[in-house]
Amino acid sequence: MKQRSKRVKALLLVFTTLTIALSGCGNAGDETGGKNSSQITVGIAQDLEDSLDPHKAEAAGTREILFNVFEGLYKPDSDGNLVPAVASGYEVSDDGLVYTFTLRDGVKFHNGNPVTAADVKSSLETCADSSSGSALIPAFSNITSIETPDDKTVVITLAEADADFLSYVAGVKAAIVPADNADPDADPIGTGPYKYVSRSVQENIKLESFADYWGGKPDIDEVTFKVCADTDSVVTSLNSGSIDMMAHLTTTQAKQLGDDYNVVEGTMNLVQGLYLNNSFEAFQNEQVRQALCYGIDRDEIIDMVSDGKGVKVGSSMFPNFRKYFEPELADKYSYDVDKAKELLAEAGYGDGFSFTITVPANYPQHVDTAQIIAEQLKKIGVTAEINQVEWNTWLDDTYGNRNFEATLVGVDASYFAASAMLSRFNADAKNNFINYSNPDYDAAYAAARSTADEDAQTAAYKQCEEILADTAASVYIQDLPDMVALNKKFTGYKCYPLYIQDIAQIKLADDQ
Incomplete structure (x- = not known):
C-alpha cells in the first residue's frame, strides 16, 4: 500500500470522522424498524428526486427501490441471468x-386487476414514444410494431436484429403498468413483490408486501426506506436501531458497526470516475484530458477511500458485465507526473489551469475521492476546487442541465446490457451529460447495435470502451466496494450485478 501524505491523511480525517448525531436519519425512536417481526427499515442516502413513474426514473437510487415495485416482461436475478417475470x-x-412473448398466468397489478397484453403494449409503446425527441428507452426506437393477437400474447417486431433486445424488456425502465393509469408518478402501480403505500418528502418511502404476487408473498410485510442524507449519522442510526439495513457504506463506516450487524460485501456495479465536461475549454483538448489521467493515482485513491477494496477500471464498463469488461484498460494510464506535465505543456497549459469538481455531498466515497484528486493534481500544476451540492441539485443542474466542468460520481446501468453503459456517449444521446463527441465512437457503437452476431457485437462494444480510454473521455477510477449492513434479525440479502436492492430476498433469521 502506498504511503499517505500527511496532508491527505489530515484531509481524509475530516471526512471520515463520524459525528455523534441523529439528525440525518431522524431520532432513534421515531420508527419501529425491526421491532415488529414483519417490518424492516432501510436507510437510503437521498430522497427519490426524479419520478416514481418507472419509465421516467433516471437516478440509480430511485431504480434500486422501484425494482421492488415494478417488473418488466423479464427481470435480472442475482447471478445476472434474465429470467421470466x-x-x-x-x-x-x-x-x-x-419476439413473441407469452404472458404468465395469474399476474396481477397491485390494484388487483389482471395484467393483459393490452397493458404490455401500452407500457412498451410509452417507452418507445419519440414524440418528445427520443424514446425513453433509446433501443425501443428499433421497434416497428407491437401486436396483441390475444390477451396472453405480445408480438414485437424489430427493424433490425438486436442480440440485446431481451435485456431492454427486463428492467425497471420497461416496467409493465396498467394501461389506464393516467398518472403513474402520483399513483405507482406495478406487479412486483411490494406495492407502494406512501411517501413523505425528504423523510421516507413506505411499501408493503403484495399478497397476490405471482412469485409468492415475500417474508417481510412492511418496508420503510428512510432518508439518511446526513452521512455522519448513519453509523449511529444503525447502532441505535433506528434503521435495520444500509447499503453503500464506506469501509470506515462498516468498521464502526456494533455486534448486531452482519456486513455483506460486494461491489456497487458502477463506474466511479472524474467525469469531464468535454465542452469546457480545457477539456476540449484530448491531451489535457490524458494529462489528468496520468496525474491521478488511482491505486492511492482505492487504498485511501476503500482500504484497497473495489476493482480498478479504465473505461465505462464495470466487472460484472463479464464478457464486455476489459481489465487491461485499467493500466492504460499509469501514474506519471512527468508525463502529465509534458502533455499539459504540449497542449498549451504549461502553467496549469483551474477547474471545479462538482460532487454530491451525500456520497462520502465520492467526496473523499474528489478531495484526494484535488491534492494529487497540485503536483502537475492543476488546481481543482470542490463544489459539494445536494443530490437534487446535482441531478437537475449538473446532470440534467450539464452545468459543470467536472463531476465525481458513479455511473451505473439501468439494464443488464453493455449498451446501458455505452449508449450515453453517442454524440446525440440525450443523456450524454459529458458532451462527448467522437465519430469513430459513434461508428463503433452503431456497428454493435446493428449486428445480431454476439461475437461481433461484443467486439464492437469493446472497441467503444477502447476509444473512450484512448481519448480520455473522462478519468475512470473504480467500481466501488459495496458494504451492506444488515441487522442480524434478518438474513438472505443478495448482491446483484446491477444497482439493485431486492428486499423480497430478505427473511427473518431463524432465531427471531
Whole structure:
C-alpha cells in the first residue's frame, strides 16, 4: 500500500470522522424498524428526486427501490441471468426480428386487476414514444410494431436484429403498468413483490408486501426506506436501531458497526470516475484530458477511500458485465507526473489551469475521492476546487442541465446490457451529460447495435470502451466496494450485478 501524505491523511480525517448525531436519519425512536417481526427499515442516502413513474426514473437510487415495485416482461436475478417475470417465456424468429412473448398466468397489478397484453403494449409503446425527441428507452426506437393477437400474447417486431433486445424488456425502465393509469408518478402501480403505500418528502418511502404476487408473498410485510442524507449519522442510526439495513457504506463506516450487524460485501456495479465536461475549454483538448489521467493515482485513491477494496477500471464498463469488461484498460494510464506535465505543456497549459469538481455531498466515497484528486493534481500544476451540492441539485443542474466542468460520481446501468453503459456517449444521446463527441465512437457503437452476431457485437462494444480510454473521455477510477449492513434479525440479502436492492430476498433469521 502506498504511503499517505500527511496532508491527505489530515484531509481524509475530516471526512471520515463520524459525528455523534441523529439528525440525518431522524431520532432513534421515531420508527419501529425491526421491532415488529414483519417490518424492516432501510436507510437510503437521498430522497427519490426524479419520478416514481418507472419509465421516467433516471437516478440509480430511485431504480434500486422501484425494482421492488415494478417488473418488466423479464427481470435480472442475482447471478445476472434474465429470467421470466410478467412473461412466462418467449420465442424469437430465425432472423431475430420477431419476439413473441407469452404472458404468465395469474399476474396481477397491485390494484388487483389482471395484467393483459393490452397493458404490455401500452407500457412498451410509452417507452418507445419519440414524440418528445427520443424514446425513453433509446433501443425501443428499433421497434416497428407491437401486436396483441390475444390477451396472453405480445408480438414485437424489430427493424433490425438486436442480440440485446431481451435485456431492454427486463428492467425497471420497461416496467409493465396498467394501461389506464393516467398518472403513474402520483399513483405507482406495478406487479412486483411490494406495492407502494406512501411517501413523505425528504423523510421516507413506505411499501408493503403484495399478497397476490405471482412469485409468492415475500417474508417481510412492511418496508420503510428512510432518508439518511446526513452521512455522519448513519453509523449511529444503525447502532441505535433506528434503521435495520444500509447499503453503500464506506469501509470506515462498516468498521464502526456494533455486534448486531452482519456486513455483506460486494461491489456497487458502477463506474466511479472524474467525469469531464468535454465542452469546457480545457477539456476540449484530448491531451489535457490524458494529462489528468496520468496525474491521478488511482491505486492511492482505492487504498485511501476503500482500504484497497473495489476493482480498478479504465473505461465505462464495470466487472460484472463479464464478457464486455476489459481489465487491461485499467493500466492504460499509469501514474506519471512527468508525463502529465509534458502533455499539459504540449497542449498549451504549461502553467496549469483551474477547474471545479462538482460532487454530491451525500456520497462520502465520492467526496473523499474528489478531495484526494484535488491534492494529487497540485503536483502537475492543476488546481481543482470542490463544489459539494445536494443530490437534487446535482441531478437537475449538473446532470440534467450539464452545468459543470467536472463531476465525481458513479455511473451505473439501468439494464443488464453493455449498451446501458455505452449508449450515453453517442454524440446525440440525450443523456450524454459529458458532451462527448467522437465519430469513430459513434461508428463503433452503431456497428454493435446493428449486428445480431454476439461475437461481433461484443467486439464492437469493446472497441467503444477502447476509444473512450484512448481519448480520455473522462478519468475512470473504480467500481466501488459495496458494504451492506444488515441487522442480524434478518438474513438472505443478495448482491446483484446491477444497482439493485431486492428486499423480497430478505427473511427473518431463524432465531427471531
